[in-house]
Amino acid sequence: MTLPMTMNNIHPGIVMMAFGILILILPESFRKALTLLAPICAGVAFISLNQKSNLVYAITDNLKLDFLTVDRLAWAFVAIFCVIAMINAIYSLPLVKKKEAGMSAFYVGTIISVVLAGDALSFIVFWELSAIASTYIIYSKHSRKASRASFRYLLVHAFGGNMLLVGLLLHMFHFGNELTNIANSYDASFWLILIGVGVNAAIPPLNSWLSDAYPEASVTGTLYLGSFTTKAAIYALIRFFAGTEMLVWVGAFMAVYAACMAIMENDIRRLLSFHIVSQLGMMIAALAVGNKVGIDGATAHAITNIIFKGVLLMGAGAVVYATGKNKITEMGGLAKKMPITAVCFLISSLSIAGFPFLSGFASKALIMNSLHEGGYVIPGLLITAAGVGTLLSITLKINYFVFFGKSENDIEVKMIPLPMQVAMIIGTIMSIAIGVMPRYFYGLMPNNDIINPFTMSHILEYVAIFIGGSIPFFIYLKKMKPHDEISIDFDWFYRKPLCYFTDVLSKGVYAFNLLCDRVSLSGVHYLGNHFGNPYLWTKKSSSTIIRSLSFENEDRLIGTVISEAVGTFVVIVIIAIFTFR
């Protein structure tokens, strides 16, 4: 008898999930050790992976689940997921409780498993598991807003997951169980998978769950969510849609739109959430070009984004932890009180804006190269404009109004625990290392397409962007200060009109139910009365002849009774003759 499962390597995703379950089961005293051990063990399992690694479970002879397929694209994503899982684990040590820590480890495991999945079925299984785990991470803050945001998150992701499931089933019907590129096919499975993956990739108008849910999670929850869900979606987009021309424009629009929203925003974590969308737009534009540089650019930017956005979220989390405030208008002059956080945040914000010798510069170079190669001039300009928006809203706005500008209020600041500071420093060092030595970094990309970003024209281009973008900021400095209000996004459609619609619909259905109840009850009463008392048939009839047939009627005409009886008998006989002939 042969086992239905074959395995020649340990699956890093399953290792993470197992540790997540262990953290949930074992007492609180094991939490810290297991939280650190989980990414270490997953990392060890990852190092042992090679292109021959497999973990196959045969459901039937024809249907096999391939949980472990390693190629260069999957390898690059799993590598960064293991690294950021380690950094996040260090950061979260003093903050999280047992359940959240366990669920976070489990969530990381599901995302790694999505990336390593070699077939459509295992891909969708882990995709849905990641949605459930991430919902709990948002909910685990246990605030009213968090629970509501997690519910909306779950609804949106349930919609996306179902679309993806149907799309993948169609895909399986046409192309088999393997994950293949379906770019420019424009059939039903294409659109369904695009919607399903587009929800996780926060493509407008499906983007608003991100800026709605991420700021409502706990500090570490936002960090975990910001590092994994959307990046797994970028991986899926590269797998399915690399080379889909339409998405170049979608990505460019997305980058500019989210940058504008970020400029308006006052909540520091919500602002960073909009920037996740903006950066995703750049990645989508690059992968949609479909050339080697584009795919490498999207992958590289996803990886650098995980690092510098991770540090930015850690910095924002540290500010929230230390001050207890989320709004930029309530902060100011924190650089003196939180110098390490301020420096790490500044370096990462310069990195996200593409400052030379930082990681963002290296990855953006690939994106711009791919757009130039593809001949997309206007999308290229839009991506540049989005980069300027990033400069305005993060590098200048947050750094000025939160850390380095004058403070209007005297804010009390709590001491930030050492693990949080260590995690931020590690992330910042990684960002600098990638920026200084991009050749090694490019060598890890799927197509190994190495370019030299340190040309004079390229460096001057970004210096010029920094100068040109900074001038309007300082001219309109008073205008740049955010207002203590909210800006509505595409979530307005399901939080206002859809809400009213469902409200009216539910009331209508309830009223209809009541009507049906009444009508059916009165019908039953009527029938019950009349079947129970056959005299009523004749007694209450409008026809005088039928009324006169009533047995209760003493004045009935016996002649008409006889004639009616004979008449009906004759009719029955005729029908019988015709039917049984």
Next chain:
Amino acid sequence: MIEFVKYIGISFVSAAALLILSKIIMNFLLRRDLGYYEEKEAAQESELLKDVKVGTIEKPVKKSEKKSEDKAEKKEAEKKIEKSTEKNKQKTENKKKTSQLTQTKKKNESSDTKARANKATKAKASPKGKSSSKPRTPRATRKPKTNRKTQSSSKAKNTTAKSRRGEK
């Protein structure tokens, strides 16, 4: 150098465009109050919680406070029990007194009826002439008839008063 200036121009224009787009156009279209999404919910909740008294919710109490509170409660309960027992005693005494009064009343009444019956028999037994031989006193000079019931009750009152004083 031309490219440098070109990129400064591009970034300046794009920054200005983004600022106009976000700070003027989108600000006008998309900016709302803080409680924009929660307005309806808040109104519904306040309506639901209108009749709820927040003061009725018990606060968590420390152990030491609990002990002292328990003691005070015990004392109060004991006092209440004592009061109620005293009241009960008084009630039972009153009941006894009233029952005694009623019994004495009944006795007196029975003695009166007996006396009347004796008188009536005596009157029947005596001859008619005797009664007529006695001169009748005029009505005005007659002594006023006292109500026997009131007499008996006054007697009873006297007896109860005596009994209260401890006299035989």
